[in-house]
Amino acid sequence: MALPTFLLALSGIAKGAHSLSFDRSSCKCVPQDSCWPLTQEWQSLNQTVEGRLIVTVPLASVCHQPHLAQSQCEKLKDGWPFTQTHIPDPASFVSPLAQNGSCDPYSPQTSKCDIGNYPVYVVNASTPEHVAAALRFAKKKNIRVVVKSTGHDLLGKSSGHGSLGIWMHSFNHLSFTPKYTGVNSNYIGPAARIGPGVLSYELYEKAAKNGLRVLGGTCPTVAVAGGYTAGGGHSLLSGKYGLSADNVLEWEVVTSNGSHITATPTHNADLYWALSGGGGGVFAVTLSMTVKAFPDGPIATAGLTFEVSTSPNEDVFWSAVQAFHKQIPVFVDYGASAPYVIQGGIFSLQPLTLPDKSDEEVEDLIAPLLAELNALKVPYKLNVTTFPSFYDMFAAYYGPLPYGVVSHSEVQASRLIPRPTLLQKSDELIKVHRKIASLKEGPFWIVGNSFRVPRTPSAPNAVLPAWRDTDIHQMVVGPWNWTATWTENLAKEQALLDTVLPGLSQFSRSTYLNEGTPNQADWKEAFYGSNYGRLRKIKRVYDPDDVFYAKTGVGSDEWSADSDQRLCRI
Ligand SMILES: Cc1cc2nc3c(=O)[nH]c(=O)nc-3n(C[C@H](O)[C@H](O)[C@H](O)COP(=O)(O)OP(=O)(O)OC[C@H]3O[C@@H](n4cnc5c(N)ncnc54)[C@H](O)[C@@H]3O)c2cc1C
Structure with a gap:
């Protein structure tokens, strides 16, 4: 063609x-x-x-x-x-x-x-x-x-x-241990050894059977030990445990000269550092990764939706969206993850996720936002549920497993939004959202993965430092339309470059390397920041x-x- x-x-x-x-x-x-x-x-x-x-x-x-x-x-x-x-x-x-x-x-x-x-x-x-x-x-x-x-x-x-x-599909080894005794002597808790052929949903299912939970993608089929963790890896559990790369104990890899080696924070430590957040496919081939696993237990959730069509008017809908954004610092400081999508005039929080908490705690946390929605006269649907395990929660929100239902032919761009934007510039952020929602090249989905990761990981790694100051990983997705022309689809990519990225860049110049656009001109600074030289x-x-x-x-x-x-x- x-x-x-x-x-x-x-x-x-x-x-x-x-x-x-x-x-x-x-x-x-x-x-x-x-x-x-x-x-x-x-x-x-x-x-x-x-x-x-x-x-x-x-x-x-x-x-x-x-x-x-x-x-x-x-x-x-x-x-x-x-x-x-x-x-x-x-x-x-x-x-x-x-x-x-x-x-x-x-x-x-x-x-x-x-x-x-x-x-x-x-x-x-x-x-x-x-x-x-x-x-x-x-x-x-x-x-x-x-x-x-x-x-x-x-x-x-x-x-x-x-x-x-x-x-690497055939490297599908998956095992769990209640007490890690490997070469990384800094840790003695539960752990999982995962091959790059293991998909996120398989990991969640088997972890649950072992009474454990492990970080993985919101997409059920991402390879946790492939590009996901190598690029950082955010999860619905990141509000409690950080990024997946923050939890790696060992990498088992083959390097470019064919050497089969292990990298930990103390052995081949520079390679461990680079593999944990510095991006997939450039340092070595991963055969397996050993990560911390965590005792499973209840996951309290609040799913929330409201719509422009039932709001008093469009301005009020966006005021409600702004009210949500102003609450994000409160949510994430509590250890919650608050992933959301604004798509076709509908806002969905899917869901506010609180590991090891109860219905009452999630209700208390979301109450101030609901009060604001009531004051704005924006009708909403709320679903508060505490699931017995992470797997149950994931299946309910991101299933039906194994694959879920969302298509992933897309173009996308993203920026990591820091706290001051939410505290001091939420007017400007919502203005950018409104502009994105009305772009003629759309539709675009405004996706937010909101959580706070620890300031310092348990072992130093190459995760982009800006993640440590981030409240929202803001992603804008243009679904690829296979019935439209290439010209129309590529116009979406152009709109991401011409309008979306410049709009979001006033808040941050940092981007998650796994979910940016391949055409991002400032990729070295945006994806790697001060880590690039090392x-x-x-x-x-x-x-x-x-x-x-x-x-x-x-x-x-x-x-x-x-x-x-x-x-x-x-
Ligand atoms: C539907 C969908 C949902 C997503 N959801 C999330 C999410 O919730 N959180 C998140 O953080 N990211 C998410 N991502 C982004 C995801 O982290 C990246 O796409 C990641 O690169 C996928 O890794 P993979 O190994 O599955 O993919 P691949 O395309 O196979 O590989 C990705 C990169 O890693 C390299 N690589 C793969 N395997 C190895 C290996 N064994 N050794 C060395 N290099 C390797 C490849 O060369 C390539 O550079 C999502 C992506 C999609 C498509």
């Missing part, structure tokens, strides 16, 4: 986006290059990895000639916006910008299915040796590497043109030849794509 030039330039990950030319010796090899491995060399790699090398056939090839299979294609069309379609495929990923229209189920069936940003080959790794062999091969042959656990990455970091993929140094130690690359990942500013999408050192 031919995309308009300005939009190609916008996405930056689109084929043909750059017209830079480079000395080829500074570039990674792609299939049309003479340096690309011969068939026999791929066969040899296949033997080394015990027959687990897969030649990528893009999932949506069944929707295009010559592989057209109409009924399979129709089924794929229905499932394409949902993460569960992409998880079981070795190469597929969810980001529509990174998919770039190269081969999806909606483009004309007569158009070519191009491999685009899907890896050319994938090692379906199931042992550390497979991972090491893939990395050594890629390093020796100068090929780009892409690591995938689920393909959820919203910035498209588990995709890459002309790459060798390493698929992260770059650590990458030089563990990945001196830049085997790993991920767009907006540490070190990625030293690379660019040429006109054939070859990754070249600048």
Whole structure:
């Protein structure tokens, strides 16, 4: 599919986006290059990895000639916006910008299915040796590497043109211990060892069976030990326990030279620091992560909705939204998480979450907000429930499990909103919200993940320091409309860059690296802040030849794509 030039330039990950030319010796090899491995060399790699090398056939090839299979294609069309379609495929990923229209189920069936940003080959790794062999091969042959656990990455970091993929789906080890006795001697409580093939809902379910709870995504299918924790990892439980990266005891990884090592706060401490918050796919390949687990127990919740359609008028609706925002500091100081969405004129708190508290406590906490809504004459629906376990609460609000119901084809941008905004600038914040809600390129969902993480984690880590001063991780999501044109969809991304980010930037220049836009110009400062320099140094130690690359990942500013999408050192 031919995309308009300005939009190609916008996405930056689109084929043909750059017209830079480079000395080829500074570039990674792609299939049309003479340096690309011969068939026999791929066969040899296949033997080394015990027959687990897969030649990528893009999932949506069944929707295009010559592989057209109409009924399979129709089924794929229905499932394409949902993460569960992409998880079981070795190469597929969810980001529509990174998919770039190269081969999806909606483009004309007569158009070519191009491999685009899907890896050319994938090692379906199931042992550390497979991972090491893939990395050594890629390093020796100068090929780009892409690591995938689920393909959820919203910035498209588990995709890459002309790459060798390493698929971590089979590393699905999950075990619990009531008393950790591992190499990290600073902790003796319950712990979970989790492989990157384990999805959040599986973790929650098994943890509950062990009388425990563990931090994971609000999306039931995020890989907790994949990009989620590596990027920080916020959870409905973060108000009580911090970010997932704050709770890591050990990382078990294979580094770019094939070494199988463990990193803890005292052993390979610099790598531990970088892996815990410095971003996935750039320092090493994670085989497992051991994290703190916590005794399970009651979770008190308050779900709340109110609507513009039943409010006295639109101004009053937004006054009610403002009243909620003014209460956020009170909620989060109490250890609550307050995730919310404003979408289509409806505000939903889903839900105010208080671990180990009761109905009465959650009612007391929300009472001042309800009094304000009553004073504004804004009708609301309230549901106060205390669930016996975190799993029960999660299933009720984010189910039906295993997958939930929300589509995740989207573009998004975000900023971390600090307390002073809520105390002193809530008028301005609501003005920005109203503007976003009325953008003609919309609809946009205004999503807030509100909680306070501890000022100091139990072990130092590379979580962006701004998280420690944040009350809301404010995300703005533009759902991708597969029945609209690419031009219309990419206009949403442009609106995020032109209007949403500048609007939110008056409050903060920091962003959660896992949930920003891949086109964020200030990504180094926004995603990594003062940690960037140290992260770059650590990458030089563990990945001196830049085997790993991920767009907006540490070190990625030293690379660019040429006109054939070859990754070249600048
Ligand atoms: C539906 C949805 C809901 C989300 N909800 C939340 C949420 O509640 N909280 C939150 O914090 N984030 C959330 N996110 C963002 C999520 O944290 C990121 O998308 C994260 O990168 C997903 O990690 P993954 O391993 O599942 O995805 P992948 O796309 O497989 O990988 C993501 C990144 O990590 C790297 N990576 C993956 N596995 C490994 C590995 N084993 N070793 C080394 N690198 C690896 C990849 O190369 C890539 O750079 C959500 C995303 C989606 C799509």
